[in-house]
Amino acid sequence: MRERRSTLHHRFLSTSALHLLLVALSLTMVLPFLWMVLTSLKPVAEVGLENWLPRKPKWDNYAEVFRVIPFARFYWNSLFVAAWVTFLTVFTSSLAAFSFARLRWPGRDKVFLLYLSTTMLPGLVTMLPNYQIMIKLGLVDTFAGLILPAGFTALGTFLLRQFMLTIPSSLDEAAEMDGASKWRIYWDIILPLSRPGVIALTIFTFIGNYHSFFWPLVMLKSVHRYTLPIGLLFFDTSRGQSTHLIMAAVTMSVLPMIVLFVVLQKYLVKGIQLGAIKG
Amino acid sequence: MHSKPHRQLRLGLAFLAPNILGFLIFTIVPVALSFALAFTNWDLRLHNRFQNEPLRFIGLDHFVQLTTHPDFWRFLGNTLFLMMGIPLAIAGSLIAAILLSQDLRGGNRKVFGALVGGAVLLASVVMLTVVGAGGSAMLIVMSGLACGILLLGVLGGTTVYRTLFYVPHFTSGVAIFILWKKLYSPHTGPINAALAPLLDALGLQPPEWLTQYHWAKPALMIMSLWAAIGSNNMLLYLAGLSNVSPELHEAAEIDGASAWQKFWNVTWPQLAPVTFYIVVISVIGGLQGGFEMARAMTQGGPAGATTTLSYFIYTEGFETGRLGSASAIAWMMFLMVFVVTLGNWKFGSRYVND
Numbered sequence: 103m104r105e106r107r108s109t110l111h112h113r114f115l116s117t118s119a120l121h122l123l124l125v126a127l128s129l130t131m132v133l134p135f136l137w138m139v140l141t142s143l144k145p146v147a148e149v150g151l152e153n154w155l156p157r158k159p160k161w162d163n164y165a166e167v168f169r170v171i172p173f174a175r176f177y178w179n180s181l182f183v184a185a186w187v188t189f190l191t192v193f194t195s196s197l198a199a200f201s202f203a204r205l206r207w208p209g210r211d212k213v214f215l216l217y218l219s220t221t222m223l224p225g226l227v228t229m230l231p232n233y234q235i236m237i238k239l240g241l242v243d244t245f246a247g248l249i250l251p252a253g254f255t256a257l258g259t260f261l262l263r264q265f266m267l268t269i270p271s272s273l274d275e276a277a278e279m280d281g282a283s284k285w286r287i288y289w290d291i292i293l294p295l296s297r298p299g300v301i302a303l304t305i306f307t308f309i310g311n312y313h314s315f316f317w318p319l320v321m322l323k324s325v326h327r328y329t330l331p332i333g334l335l336f337f338d339t340s341r342g343q344s345t346h347l348i349m350a351a352v353t354m355s356v357l358p359m360i361v362l363f364v365v366l367q368k369y370l371v372k373g374i375q376l377g378a379i380k381g
Numbered sequence: 382m383h384s385k386p387h388r389q390l391r392l393g394l395a396f397l398a399p400n401i402l403g404f405l406i407f408t409i410v411p412v413a414l415s416f417a418l419a420f421t422n423w424d425l426r427l428h429n430r431f432q433n434e435p436l437r438f439i440g441l442d443h444f445v446q447l448t449t450h451p452d453f454w455r456f457l458g459n460t461l462f463l464m465m466g467i468p469l470a471i472a473g474s475l476i477a478a479i480l481l482s483q484d485l486r487g488g489n490r491k492v493f494g495a496l497v498g499g500a501v502l503l504a505s506v507v508m509l510t511v512v513g514a515g516g517s518a519m520l521i522v523m524s525g526l527a528c529g530i531l532l533l534g535v536l537g538g539t540t541v542y543r544t545l546f547y548v549p550h551f552t553s554g555v556a557i558f559i560l561w562k563k564l565y566s567p568h569t570g571p572i573n574a575a576l577a578p579l580l581d582a583l584g585l586q587p588p589e590w591l592t593q594y595h596w597a598k599p600a601l602m603i604m605s606l607w608a609a610i611g612s613n614n615m616l617l618y619l620a621g622l623s624n625v626s627p628e629l630h631e632a633a634e635i636d637g638a639s640a641w642q643k644f645w646n647v648t649w650p651q652l653a654p655v656t657f658y659i660v661v662i663s664v665i666g667g668l669q670g671g672f673e674m675a676r677a678m679t680q681g682g683p684a685g686a687t688t689t690l691s692y693f694i695y696t697e698g699f700e701t702g703r704l705g706s707a708s709a710i711a712w713m714m715f716l717m718v719f720v721v722t723l724g725n726w727k728f729g730s731r732y733v734n735d
Contacts, residue, residue: 114495117487121496124480125531128545131611135548136526137571138560150569155518194400207393208386217401220408222722224669226691227711230698231414232407254403284392313554315673320699331555335677338559345563355556363551364544371543374613375620 138356142349149345163350170341173351175326176333183248183318183329184311190253191307192300199262199296200288204274214263221256225316233320243323252311258303265299266292302373305366309359330355418708419443425702443709452685453693453710459598460689464667466602470609471659475652477546477610478618479644485538500535504528543619546611553608558677561604565590565678591679597686601674614659621655622648661725668717690714 137154142163144156167173201207202214232251233242241247269292277287293300315331322328328336334355338348363370394401422437447453486493511524533541549557564570567589580587590600625648633643671689675681681688681696688696690710698707 110489110492113487113489114492114499117483117485117492117496118499120480120483120485121500121531121534124485124534124542125527127477127480127610128530128534128542129527130607131545131549132526132530134560134564134607136522137564141563152574153517153519154571155522190403194403197396198400201393201396205389205393205396207389209390210393213397217404220404220412222715222718223408223412224691224711224714224718226669226694227415227708227715228408228411230694230704230707230711231411231418233699234414234704235407235411250403251407254400254407256404256408259400284396288396309551315555315676316695319676320695334555334559338562338677345566345569348559349563352556352560356552356560359552360548363548367540367544367547371616374616 135356138349138353141346142353144346146344146346160346163346164354167347167351167354170344170347171333171337171351172326173333173354176328176330177354179245179327180312180329180331183245184308184314186245186249187252187311188304188307190249191255191258192304194254195258195303196262196293196296196300197288198259199266200292202259203263203266204271204287204292205284217256218260221260229317229320236321242321243327245327247321248318248329251317252314255307258307261303262296262299265296269295298369298372301369305362305370306373309362312359415708415711418705419712421705423705425704439705443706444713447706447709447713455685456688456690456693459685459687460668460671460691462598463602463605463671463687463689464664466605466609467660467663467667470606470612471614471656471663473606473610474612474614474659475618475656477615478622479648481539481543481546481615482619482622485534485542496535500531504532543611543615546615548611549608550612555673555677557608558604558674562591562678565600567592592683594683594686597679597683601671601678601687604674614663617655617659618652621652625651657725657728661721664721665718668714668721 140154140156141149143159143161144163145160148156202210228251236242236247236251239247241250273291273295274287277291282290313331314329318329318332319335322332325333325336334348334351337351341347420438420440420443422439422442487496507524507528508521511521516524530541530545564572567573567587570590572590573587576587588596588600590596629647629651630643633647638646669691671687672691672695675687675689675692676695679687681692691714694707694710694714697703697710
């Protein structure tokens with residue numbers, strides 16, 4: 103009996119120590135964000151002070167951001183571009199994945215290997231000539247020029263193919279007996295069953311393009327077409343001294359991501375672990 | 382009437398078409414072009430509407446020029462220097478994953494009750510002391526935050542901490558780089574403000590971080606570490622740890638193994654495939670990385686201290702207009718990535734089959 107009490111006691115102490123360690127680590131992760139929010143509420147004169155808290159929260163900083171730069175426009179541009187890229191990627195990848203995972207055709211596996219091997223190429227290799235192609239097509243400084251090169255990826259196809267391979271083939275065979283076309287099998291059976299994979303790909307593509315930086319940076323010339331990252335960079339370069347306003351803008355671009363993550367983390371965590379399964 | 386394989390081929394290609402057509406135009410064609418460009422003298426300063434020098438095939442000239450140019454080696458050195466943070470980041474992810482995979486509820490209802498009680502008690506004592514002793518508003522906010530995290534963590538367990546650890550990685554991008562640029566600001570930033578008492582006591586000058594040649598790279602590395610601990614690597618390790626068979630641990634425990642021995646002889650070997658995968662992905666990413674943070678925080682400076690290979694490609698290709706040379710650098714980068722990938726194929730299967 104005494105022994106059991108002492109193990110409980112030991113367990114209580116070690117678990118408490120563990121929690122304190124985790125809290126310390128969490129604080130290092132959270133403090134930059136705390137400083138960001140508190141600074142965004144300060145008047146400019148208080149920015150450099152050692153006290154992180156504003157004497158009186160100045161909520162007007164947030165409205166001010168919209169007055170000095172077309173921030174709502176940047177927001178909209180980012181969402182618009184990311185949504186289109188995501189739609190294109192998920193739709194075309196799921197079709198291609200269906201072809202690679204569920205259809206039989208001569209040369210399929212060779213084509214797949216060739217296709218997959220391109221994922222080894224650094225993105226920078228294609229960006230230089232792509233930019234020249236965009237000049238020829240007249241797509242520089244347009245949304246189409248941002249969306250099209252990002253909308254057809256091998257990685258998305260790979261992820262969904264891995265997922266579709268885990269669905270038992272007896273399902274397609276049964277449907278085929280009933281006279282279902284391949285399109286019906288794709289649309290009514292395989293796609294719904296691949297939902298976790300599709301959701302993970304949707305989230306990753308969307309987030310990736312919300313953060314997208316290099317390509318928009320070289321493509322966009324007019325301020326009213328800037329996406330959020332380019333807009334933030336422009337804001338920081340042109341008004342670097344207004345730390346309080348820049349922090350308000352940063353807060354507004356980071357906050358939706360945090361909310362999104364907390365809401366969707368179940369799918370995300372699974373999707374990341376799924377993506378690492380090698381095929 | 383078509384034969385069956387012919388019909389199958391048409392059907393297979395029909396499903397493939399939307400993706401593969403876009404892929405051909407925006408990936409395959411550019412790759413071929415870029416490869417050809419690397420051997421030509423294409424330079425926007427020579428070929429434009431005012432001047433039209435003929436486009437010439439110049440063989441390996443770009444590659445020879447690059448490898449004899451000190452800048453190339455310096456920027457490759459910068460890239461490799463920044464990559465020295467990778468082992469630290471991986472170790473951090475592993476430690477975080479190990480902490481998170483412990484039983485945070487004490488494994489027993491009684492212990493859990495005591496933990497909740499203890500946390501509430503600790504939080505109230507801390508808050509009462511801080512407020513009662515007339516601590517500054519900032520101290521009250523900080524301790525409030527710590528106590529809040531503790532209470533949430535004790536009640537919510539792994540999920541709460543995992544979320545907090547993952548947020549820096551998830552939000553990482555230009556916005557976060559600009560935030561850190563302000564944190565590093567030598568005179569108005571909170572990092573130097575926090576370091577000031579310590580540095581004063583030691584009689585040292587505060588670092589100017591991003592604007593000082595020798596501090597710029599470490600500054601970027603510290604920020605990257607902050608964002609990398611709770612990254613996907615941590616999630617992969619968490620998944621890996623949950624697959625380590627408990628029987629092995631129990632067997633080791635019966636043999637009287639210490640915690641360190643259990644980790645080193647049981648857990649670590651079982652995590653080898655995950656670690657291998659993470660190392661390969663991080664090295665490939667590291668070779669191609671550094672552009673975004675350098676562009677947002679230092680513009681590759683001061684004096685090129687934070688210019689990585691990817692930044693070099695950007696300046697050569699998009700600022701100077703030396704497209705041929707920029708393509709050559711991109712292909713050198715590909716070569717390095719390819720060597721790592723070959724290593725992955727050669728040695729990776731050894732771990733996976735175990």
